[in-house]
Amino acid sequence: MEDASSPHFPFPYQPYPIQEQFMQALYGALEHGKIGIFESPTGTGKSLSLICGALSWLRDHEEKRQQEAARLLQGDVGTALSSSSIASVHVSSSAEPDWITDFVQKKAERDLVSKLKDEDLRRKRREERLEMIRNNSQLKYALKRKSSEDDEALKLLQLSKDHQGEEIKDHEEEELIVAEYESDDESKTKNKFCVGIDEDDDDDLVEEHVTKIYYCSRTHSQLSQFVHEVQKSPFSKDISLVTLGSRQNMCVNEEVRRLGSVQRINDRCMEMQKNKRDKHPKEDVEAGKRRRGVSKAVCPYAGAQGLQTLRDAVLGAVQDIEQLLTVARETRSCPYYASRLAIPPAQLVVLPYQTVLHEGTRKASGVQLKGQVLIIDEAHNLSDTLSCIHSSELTGAQLCRAHSQLTQYSERYRSRLKAKNLMYIKQILYVLEGLVRVLGGKVGQNPQGQPTQPANELLTINNFLFKAQIDNINLFKVQRYFEKSMISRKLCGFVEKYAGAGVTLHTQTQSAKKENRRTEGLNRYLQTLSSQPPETESPSGQQGAADDREMAASPMMQVEGFFMALTNTNTDGRLMLRTQGTVALSSVKFLLLNPAVHFCQVLRECRAVIIAGGTMQPVSDFKQELLFSAGVEAERITEFSCGHVIPPENILPIVLCSGPSGQELEFTFQNRDTPHMMEETGRVLSNLCNVVPGGVVCFFPSYDYSRRILGHWESSGVLARLSSKKKIFQEPKKANQVEQVLNEFSRTIQKCAVDGGSLSGALLFSVVGGKMSEGINFSDDLGRCIVMVGMPYPNIKSPELQEKMTYLDKNLPHCGGRSPGQALIENLCMKAVNQSIGRAIRHRGDYACIVLCDRRYSRPATLAKLPNWIRAHTRTHTSFGPAFAGLRRFFVEKKKMQQQL
DSSP states (O other), X not given: OOOTTSOOOOOSSOOOHHHHHHHHHHHHHHHTTOEEEEEOOTTSOHHHHHHHHHHHHHHHHHHHHHHHXXXXXTTOHHHHSOHHXXXXXXXXXXXXXXXXXXXXXXXXXXXXHHHHHHHHHHHHXXXXXXXXXXXXXXXXXXXXXXXXXXXXXXXXXXXXXXXXXXHHHHHHHHTTSOOOOOOSOXXXXXXXXXXXXXXXXXXXXXXXXXXXXXXXESSHHHHHHHHXXXXXXXXXXXXXXXXXXXXXXXXXXXXXXXXXXXXXXXXXXXXXXXXXXXXXXXXXXXXXXXXXXXXXXOOTTOOHHHHHHHHHHHHHSOOOHHHHXXXXXXXXXXXXXXXXXXXXXXXXXXXXXXXXXXXXXXXXXXXXXXXXXXXXXSGGGXXXXXXXXXXXXXXXXXXXXXXXXXXXXXXXXXXXXXXXXXXXXXXXXXXXXXXXXXXXXXXXXXXXXXXXXXXXXXXXXXXXXXXXXOTTSOHHHHHHXXXXXXXXXXXXXXXXXXXXXXXXXXXXXXXXXXXXHHHHXXXXXXXXXXXXXXXXXXXXXHHHHHHHHHHTSOHHHHHXXXXXXXXXXXXXXXXXXXXXXXXXXOEEEEEESOTHXXXXXXXXXXXXEEEEESOOOSHHHHIIIIIGGGTOOGGGEEEEEOOOSSXXXXXXXXXXXXXXXXXXXXXXXXXXXXXXXHHHHHHHHHHHHHHOOXXXXXXXXXXXXXXXXXXXXXXXXXXXXXXXXXXXXXXXXXXXXXXXXXXXXXXHHHHHHHHOSSOOEEEEEEEXXXXXXXXXXXXXXXXXXXXXXXXXXXXXXXXXHHHHHHHHHHHXXXXXXXXXXXXXXXXXXXXXXXXXXXXXXXXXXXXXXXXXXXXXXXXXXXXXXXXXXXXXXXXXXXXXXXXXXXXHHHHHHHHHHHHHO
16 A cells, blocks of 8 residues: 555646645545645645645545455455454354355355446446547537427427416416425425426436545635636546536526526526426326416526536536536536536535535535545635624514515415415414514514614523514424425515515505405405506616615525524524614624534534635634534644745835834724824835835725725825825725726836836725735735734624624633633734735745734734744834834845846
C-alpha cells in the first residue's frame, strides 16, 4: 500500500513549498477522516491546492478499492472475507451439520463475488459511456430529439385550444385542492404527496452514490472560478464534475425565467412538473369517460430522455453553469434536473452553501453526505451563515395576508376538503391569529390602523408560545402537514389564479359577519377577480406595484419557515418581538443562538470535513462555537496555516498610535466624532497620499461614521486637499453600481500611471463589512495602501447581540480572563478587519502597506488575531514621524526595483 504521508500530487506547474505542505496536510486529513481547518491567504493558490490535494486522495482511494475488488475477483475471496463474518457463520452454525455450514459459507462467498462483479461491470459501463460522450458520439441523438419535442409542444398547444367550458374550470381547480391527508404517520403518507421528477424515473434517482467530494462556497461567481481552476488542473480530463444551482440560475425556459423572482420561478417549475406527472385513470379511458380538460403547460425541456442525455454530457466534461446552460439550450434539456440526476455518479459536486448546510434543501437536491468528503471554502463567516440560514422573520402584514389567503382558500373549497385537511388548516389559522395578537393586533381589523407603542422584547421559544397562546398546538405535526400536503404551494396557485394581487393584499375587515353572508361575498369577490382584466398602471406606480407583488408573493412560504424555526430546542434560539406603531410594520424574528445544532449532523455524516479560508483567525473561538459545541472530539480536529508566497519585504503592516500633530488615535464611540479626531485623520490620509503611488483604499468602521467624517472634511476643506492629490471615489449605495465605480477607479489609476500630471492615483472610501470589503481584489496599483480607520466593533446595544453574548457566557467555558461574550465582540471586529485588509496582496509579485489607525491594535491580544503572515511583520509606532519615514522608504525601494526590472 502506498504511504499516505508521501503521495504524488499532479500540478499544472512547479508548486510553491507552502502548496506542497497544504496538499500533504489535506491528504492526511482526508485519509484519516479528520475535520480540518485550513488557512491559506488569497494569492497563494488555495483553490488549486484544494483541487489537486483532494482529487489526488480520491484517485488513490478509488485505486485501493479497485485493487481490493480485483483480488477478490481473482479467487482470493476466502482471505478477503472479514474474519468476523466467517467467525459469525461458524458460531451461529456450530450446532448444525458440516454440509450446512459449508453451504452457507460458499453461498456468502458467491454472493460477494457476484456483487463485486456487478460493481465492476457498472463501473466499466459508466467509463465507456463517459468516453463516448467525450468523443461527441451523442450529439446526433440530441439533435434528433429537438424535432420530436417541437412536434409535442405543438400538439399540447392545439390541445389547450380544443378544451373549453365550465367543466374545464372544475378540472383546473382540482390541482389547487390538497390531497386527502389520511394519517399523521409520515411513513403512511410518504407516497401520498410525492413531488419532483416523474415517478417512472424513480429508478434513476436510487442510483448508488460513488465516493465523492462536495465543494461549496458562498457565491455563484466563486463557484464558477473554482470550476475554471478544475479545468486548468491535470484532473480536468479524468474527473466527473457537476455544478448545482438554483432554478433562477439554471432555468433555460424563457417563459419561466421572465417571472423574475425566485419564488415565482420555483412555483411555476413545480407546477409544470406536476402537469407532466398527472395521468388519467386507465379505467376511465377504457370506458370512454375521460374528462376533457384544459391542457396544462408542460416544460418542453423536462423530457426524460433529454435529461438523461444532458446528464451524460454533464458527466463527460468539466463545465461551469454558463457552459452547461449553453449545452442545455442546444439539446433542449433542463440543466436544473439533469445536474441533480448526475449527482450519484459524479466524483466532484460543486454547490452553494445553503444547499449543503440546510437539511431540507440537502434532501430536496439529492445530496447525500454519508461517508463523503465535504470542503467548505470561504468559511470565515460559517457560523454567521448557519445562523442566517436557520433564522426566520415575519412581519404583521405577512401574517395578515397569509391568514386572509388561507381563510378564503378554505371557504372556497370547504365542501371538497377532507376533515383532516380542514382540521390542520384551522390549526394553522389559529396559530396565525396568535402571532398577530402577540404583535398587538387582531385578525379582522385593518393592520395599518392599530397604533402600538414601539418596543423590543426578547423571549425564549416556550415563553413566546405561551404568550401567543399557541402552546397547545403540536407544531411538529403541523410542520409535517406543511411538508406532505404542500399547502403553501396550493395556496400560491390559488392566489395566482384569482388575480394574485387582489387576494393577496386584501385582509378580512368584517370577520364578524354571518357565515353565509361571508361565503356568498367571498365567492362573488373571487369570481369578479377571475373575470376582471388586469388594470393598467401609470409608469410612476409600476415600481411600487411590482414591489408590492413581490413582497406579497407567497407569505405562507415564510410562515412555513417560521413554523419550522419554532420547533428548535428552547435553549437554542430566541424570539425578538418588534412593535413599530402598527401591526403591519411590527415583526417577530427567530434568532438561532447555537449554529452547532444544525452543523453537527453534517459533521457526523461526512467521512471528512475541510473548512478552508484565506484567514480563519481567531481559530480557537471558531472551534469552540462550531466544533466542540457539536460534540466533536479534539483528536478529530487538525489545523493547517501557511504564510504568504510573497517575500517579507513586499508587505509593510503598521499600527499607527498617533497622527502628525501628536493627537492620539483611538476611535472610541466617545471621541471619534470630535473635530480634533476627524481633522487628525484627514492629516494622516493627506500625508499617505503624498508618498503612496496608485490606489489607496480607506475603510471606515460604519456607513454612519463614513457619512459624518466625509461631511466634516467637506466643510473644513480636508476633502479638497485630498482631491488635489488623488481623485476621490466613494463606495456606492447600490450594489449594481459597484462594478461601475471600480472600473472608473481602475481607469483613473492607469491613466495617472501613464500620463503623470498633478494626480498620483485615486483614493477610494469604503466601509468595513460593505460591498467592497469582501470578494473584491485590489491587486497591484489598485491597492498599494489599505488604511483602516478605527476598530469596527459591532453595536453592543443590539438586543440580538446581547442575547448571543448571554447565551455564550452561559454555555461556553471562560478562558484567558475573558468571557465568551466579550471574546465574541473582539472576534467579530477582527474578522471584519482581516477580510478588509486582505483585499490587497493578491499574488507573489504584489506589494502593499497596511496602516491600522488606532492604538488599540497594538494590544497583544488584538495583534494575535491578525493573520500570521501579517502579524509577523507588523510594526507599532507610537509617533507618526518614524512610521511615515518607514513608509516613504518602502515605496522608494519598490520604485527602484521596478525601474531596474
